[in-house]
Amino acid sequence: MKLWLKRTMALVMATAMVLSGTAYVSQWKNVDFADANNSTWNGKTPKYIFLFIGDGMTYPQFTAASDYLGAVRTESNRVVSDNLNFMDFPVSGSATTFDSSSFCPDSASTATSISTGYKTLSGVINMDESKRVSYETIAEKLKEQLGYKIGVVSSVPINHATPAAFYAHQPSRNNYYEIGVELAKSEFDYFGGGDFLLATGKDMKQPSLYSLAENNGYSIADSKEEILSLSAASDKVIAISPVTVEGALPYEVDRKTGELSLADFTKKGIDVLYNNTGFFMMVEGGKIDWACHANDAMAAIKDTIAFDNAVAEAVKFYNKYPNDTLIIVTGDHETGGMSIGFAGTQYSTYLPQLSEQTLSYEAYDEVIEGYRANPVNFETALLDIEKYFGLVTKEKSAKTTYKNMVLTDYEITQLKAAFELSMIPASNRKLSEADKLMYGSYEPLSMAVTHLLNNKSGIGWTSYSHTGIPAAVFARGLGSQIFSGSYDNTDIYVKLKALTKVE
Ligand SMILES: [Zn+2]
Incomplete structure (x- = not known):
């Protein structure tokens, strides 16, 4: 190579490193992530933001669900796929999911990325890789800086990794009790779906998380009647499904008529959170992941459809307030190596x-x-x-x-x-x-x-664990266009931050 060419290339590379340094190093260290090329927003801030996370749900899961629906409806050899609600959203993108430990990440690290914009180790919730520095989450920022009401809904226990990543900061996702203590102190307005895991700690001798929450002003609604009577007049509330299996809602394929669904908890969340300032609600379809760990396609497909029914509740709300509402639907990682x-x-x-x-x-x-x-x-x-x-x-x-x-x-x-x-x-x-x-x-x-x-x-199926394919991102409503393209899961946070202008 000619000397001048070598020198020019060295200069270009050095410039690129400096540029990337200013853009990324403070936040993402030296890893070469996909470019957040579409994360500026000069428009109005969405007042009502829904973030749906299908745990373990990405392209194979929702495609299998839509193919199944089409095949069952037509019962023929014709190839018909019935799109889920979110698959018809006008904007779509894809997000890489690897974390600091693995190309096959877990729900703690991936939810941390979505919620705070940082990569961390598998198993860690909203803390850095040294497990000493805590990160503030998008939900905490929206509450403190914009006065939004906050809701966290999940079909699995409410102190499980994905919901925890919106209110807790723990070196291990297994610190269920400590996560629950943070929930009780969060001042968030609505928790719905699954129960607490380890409500009295690993030794079963700690003050119960229910009483800690009640002492902090929460009411606990755990019967169908109480839950269905919640409204905008309700103060801070934790709505726990009266029917649970290991702290989670039953699989949709096992759920009996009349038992509350993820869609019911989402609808109730809208009733409780609606106000003139704004709200942010994260809804997790957590058992898609559990079903895929166990390689149970029917359970996974039915839970994916239940998740989409929850999305449908947000779409109804969007249709009432289209100029103020943003709905984002994504997954955190793939589970099971599912194939069609x-x-x-x-x-x-x-x-x-x-x-x-x-x-x-x-x-x-x-x-x-x-x-x-x-x-x-x-x-x-x-x-x-x-x-x-x-x-x-x-x-x-x-x-x-x-x-x-x-x-x-x-x-x-x-x-x-x-x-x-x-x-x-x-x-x-x-x-x-x-x-x-x-x-x-x-x-x-x-x-x-x-x-x-x-x-x-x-x-x-190829795995009983998580795999490394990207997550899909679908968006509808105010600001949705910045979710198009191909980017890293940390950019979901960057985009939310740009839209809401929180610091
Ligand atoms: Zn999993």
Whole structure:
């Protein structure tokens, strides 16, 4: 290379480093992130801001849900996909999701990025990588600087990582009690959905989070009647679903008619938060992630649709106040390595078959628990597999309308091996390397059944954890245009900050 060319290039690189230094180093250290090229806003500040986060939900999850809806509606081989509400938003973008520890990040670090604009380690909530410096969140800033009312809603426990990232600052997402203490002190106006985890601490001897919250002026609404009677006249309130499973709302596929849904908690949030100054509400669809960890496509799809029904409540509000409202819908990371398409079905999918599944893997785990308590034979288990998942043996092939739902000899062998493993109490099971790949840390028979049903329907999985593909971002309303393009998840915060002009 000629000397002058080398010198010119060195000068260009040095200039670029200085420029990038002024632009990024203070906030993002030396990592080369996607450019926040579209984060200026000179227009009016949106008064009403909705931020929806589908946990573990990105392109495969919402595409599988829309394809499923189209396939079920038409029940034909025509290819019809029924877009979810948010997929029709006029603005879309995509956001990279890696954190300071991994290309496959967790919900604590990714929600920290969205909420504060900083990358951090997996597991850390709104603190830096040394776990000493706390970051103020967009929700805290909107409350303090603009006087907005703040709502945090989730289908999983309200002190779980994603909701926590809007009000708490903790070195570990597992500090559920400490996170709950921060919730009680947050002065935020509305919490809705799941219950507290570890409400009296790990040692179960701490003052209860319910009484701490009540001492700080919160009322706790935990019956359907109390929750449905909340209104703009209600003071600070924590609305806890009267029906919970491990502190979370039931999976949508298991939810009974009349039980409150994520959409109900979102609608109620709007009633409580509405005022003339403004509000910010974060709504998390948390069980999409849990279902995808367990590779349960039907549970994931139904929870994605439930999440979209919550978005629909915000869209109704937007239609009333289109000039003041902004709705953002995104995910934090992908979970499960879900794919539409599977090696065993080549280019074909058979998504309507999924609707034969009438309970979640979690509810089926309980059925299996019953098998262990009162031992049954494999043939009895096959009857339940037919009842709950629609998979039938060759002898019963007349019982299904889907010829692909007939179990092959190979598949029966797989189910039998999983059944035998599931009949051994978990603590006595010795899992081979192959078992671990097939079942992860879940109930072997539940995993074998959902994997079979998913694969026979054309859905594949590659992980029981999170993966590294980008999150989609959809936006509608005032200021939505700055969410178009390709950027990093920290830019979602940068854009919110630009729109609201908080410091
Ligand atoms: Zn997860």
